[in-house]
Amino acid sequence: MVTSEDVKERAAELEFDLCGIAPATSHPELTAFRHWLERGYAGEMQYLHRSADRRADVRAVMPSARSVIVLGTVYNTDRPYSTERLDDTHAQLARYAWGDDYHDVIGRRMQALVDWMRERCGPALETRAYVDTGPVQERVYAQYAGLGWIGRNTCLINADQGSWLFLSEIICSLSLTPDAPALDQCGSCSLCLDACPTGALTEPYVLDATRCLSYLTIELKGSIPLGQRSALGAHAYGCDVCQEVCPWNLPASVTADAPWLPRAAFDAPTLAALWRTPDAVLRASLKGSAMSRAGVKRLRRNVAVCAGATRDEETLAALEDVDEPSCAEPLVSEHVAWALEQRRG
């Protein structure tokens, strides 16, 4: 058999920065998810609608579930925040995305933890391990596992480590001793709501994804709505603003764990340099990274919008010069045309 303490010790050896245990029950906050969907805040993310029943309780995913082992991995590296850069010429890339794909890296680490548990508990042990993409409301279970509280920016914040954390979890059939839930420490602060460039945080603890730059630059597959393009600024992939302004991230823990360091092409490139990078180099840089989700086409779509939104002359000139195959794709060329119109406007 294994105890909660054994699991936490092994998790630390496997490079997890945080580990806590939540009971596998239906916590009251889980019901907020359905209201959120009803308000249309999920936009085109149909998979959230499809998995709503399972997301309401982990026992719908695994009926024998008794505990949820929640793991936190710090991904913050020593690069400056987007809010610290005073110019609009650099591409703002979300720090979770510029290194290796966390689904793969954390998936391997969790598998090692599951294997270790199975060696001790035998074949009767049932588990399901997920990082990000599983039908689990990760932040709610993380809060109940004592990893941190859900802040007004909707992110899970740990009082010692901040919020630059990947969450992952192992739902298991063991009755492990649970941790005490974390308590909200936002106090009277509202810096994240004030700083959001699009007003996507419609009220404390509620985010309208259809207005969030992370959704617009990563999840949205087609054209970025005309009325929302200017708000992108230099945000070419994701957005970190509501975490950068959070006092709990000033300063936040920094990791030297190699997978989370930025790949060369994504280490503070200017928008112009990113656009001038040949398709083949972009494709190789995206391979195995968390940004592979967007692919070359969507990355170029975003950079083109940033060029128009910032009216950065060097990037606009690059849009006219570069003749890579992906630039001729209708999704890309339509956004390039819009960007060049902004120069005249």
Ligand code: B12
């Ligand atoms: C869909 C999704 C998105 C959407 C919607 C985000 C959102 N806030 O809902 C978009 C594309 C916008 C997005 C953006 C980002 N995401 Co995302 N995303 C997810 C995903 C897959 C599901 C989240 C979800 O279900 N949202 C719907 C809302 C309703 O659910 P919730 O966020 O869990 O909210 C709960 C609480 O807010 C609570 N609640 C609701 N109302 C109230 C009111 C009060 C008073 C209280 C106390 C609580 C409360 O109940 C809700 C559950 O029902 C999760 C992974 C997962 N499986 O959980 C990752 C996840 C949340 N994302 C993550 C990350 C890293 C990001 C980005 C930072 C990426 C980036 N840099 O661009 C941004 C952060 C934006 C932000 N401020 O949240 C991490 C967050 C880690 C952390 N420390 O919190 C997660 C957990 C992935 C992971 N495994 O690491 N994401």
Ligand code: SF4
């Ligand atoms: S990620 Fe950016 S756009 Fe989305 S809620 Fe936070 S500050 Fe607003």
Ligand code: SF4
């Ligand atoms: S910025 Fe302030 S209100 Fe927003 S999550 Fe951080 S502490 Fe909470």
